[in-house]
Amino acid sequence: MDLASLQLTKSIFNFNSTHLNHPLSLLLLPRVSISNSRDHNARRSLRWGTPNMCLASSSGTSVSGKSSSPTVASKRVTEFSEAEEEDLKSWMHENGLPPCKVVLKERRGAYDSRHPLIHYVAASEDLQAGDIAFSVPNSLVVTLERVLGNETVAELLTTNKLSELACLALYLMYEKKQGKESFWYPYIRELDRQRGRGQLAVESPLLWSESELNYLTGSPVKAEVLERAEGIRKEYNELDTVWFMAGSLFQQYPFDIPTEAFSFEIFKQAFVAVQSCVVHLQNVSLARRFALVPLGPPLLTYRSNCKAMLTAENGAVQLVVDRPYLAGQSIVVWCGPQPNSKLLINYGFVDEDNSYDRLVVEAALNTEDPQYQDKRLVAQRNGRLTIQTFQVKVGKERETILDMLPYMRLGYVSDPLEMESVISSHGPVCPVSHCMEYAVLTQLVTYFRERLAGYPTTLSEDEALLAECDMEPKKRVATQLLMCEKKILSRCVEATVDLINQLPDLSLSPCPAPYAPLLR
Secondary structure (H helix, E strand, O other), rough: OOOOOHHHHHOOOOHHHHHOOOHHHHHHHHOOOOOOOOHHHHHHHHHHOOOOOOOOOOOOOOOOOOOOOOOOOOOOOOOOOOOOOOOHHHHHHOOOOOOOOOHHHHHHHHOOOOOOEEEEEEOOOOOOOOEEEEEEEEEHOHHHHHHOEEEEEEEEHHOOOOOHHHHHHHHHHHHHHHHHHOOHHHHHHHHHHHHOOOOOOOOHHOOOHHHHHHHHHHOHHHHHHHHHHHHHHHHHHHHHHHHHHOHHHHHOOOOOOOHOOOOHHHHHHHHHHHHHHHEHHHHHHOOEEEEEOOOOOOOEEEEOOOOOOOOEEEEEEEEEEEEEOOOOEOOOOEOOOOHHHHHHHHHHHOOOOOOEEEEEEEEEEOOOHHHHHHHHHHHHHHHOOOOOEEEOOOOOOHHHHHHHHHHHHHHHOOOOHHHHHEEEEEEEEOOOOOHHHHHHHHHHHHHHHHHHHHOOOHHHHHHHHHHOOOOHHHHHHHHHHHHHHHHHHHHHHHHHHHHHHHHOOOOOOOOOOOOOEEOO
16 A cells, blocks of 8 residues: 555644645544553454454555454554555455455546545456445444444434434544554545545535635535535534433543534544445445445445445345446446435535436415415325425426426416316316416526526536646536536526427517516
8 A cells, every 4th residue: 555645744643724724534533542441452352353364365456465464353453564554455354354356446536636546446357247346244334333332322313413424423533533543443544545535526515615615606506515514513513412322432432522522623524524435225224224334435436327336235235246347447336316416515526427417496386475375275286385396307307397387387377266267177287378378488488597697607618617627626526517507407498498489479478477486
């Protein structure tokens, strides 16, 4: 392993403001010993027991540590000098990882050559679809069940005020304070190296500065980031509750109240680091559904067009590949049906070919409408709400607009006799005149054009910016996001204008609508 990028150039002991401006995820946590007593160390050794031993596969291009003889888990990682520290995969093999078909390799970040090298999981041999790339035993997987020591407590906490991510972040922060005394030291060191970045881009916008967030001007993602950041602060304020309620944490760290041991900035960096690599397992108990899996993300590359997923199988978390790989190729996994807004916030990248991308349009019945209550009942009868969200999916813009029209028409009904007809009818049927349809479509096209006008740049300007090779990485991913959003909105404008052009008589003026639905 190239340890140059992990040495004291980003000192773990240095907490001045310069370092806090760099989102180094868990690397910034203080390595201060909590308890160095023999009893405490003995408890930690017994907790892990004797590991299942097997040999690591080797490759000339893989990241590999010094060879060592088999040991039991109680043998400290601290027995290695800095030059002899094990790489992540070697540590995993020594502690129960069976032979697998992957290696760790190194490369620069996708856009920023200034950052240290990061590792990624690659095929160690040619693979075919259906091959098991690796199978990580549960003893090497971090879940709430392990962190809190009791599934009942885990369920109580995660259904109350604290998320699974916050619990996992708190646990890793405490483990980080153990330094090399921690069993998880090699894994935490790897998370430090990744610095909360995914393989494709940069840190989550949750760690961007105020000026960097301005790259997202015009996008609803900017407000989402600020809202999420406020949610993280609320979770930080609840950390002490977890510390008191979770017996396992209290026993191991009796004198380290979380909000006294860790600042909010440190917690937020750890939270974002965990968010970027947590795996959502299916068909497992609540206490195991969110897992941190060594060899999983961020060492694996997320792709929206991939179907390979990490799954819980027979006491392990395994990856079955969905496509053939040549030896040395980077292994990719599916990130779930997430739009680009979530990919950027959670993992720091945007997929321009994301078939799950979408925008949200919110429509609301006007509460000042004298017939609001009748319209509310009609909307509910047809499975709609008084404040209804519509998902505008990429490539399905026209279909979404057609889906919105019945709801919009309902808001335009003003004649009490027409409203009685609507109430007595079955299905989302409103009397539609040409001037009403013209008014509805005109409101929609005006809304989409106003959203486009809210961006500081045009679609063609974004494309020109992305053609530049030396573009700042955060600005690049933000511009990619804005470009994807503008493409969806532009197609909405085109589809709406096309529907207007199909009206039989455009010489008519749109009907007046004093209580038209509100769009945002």
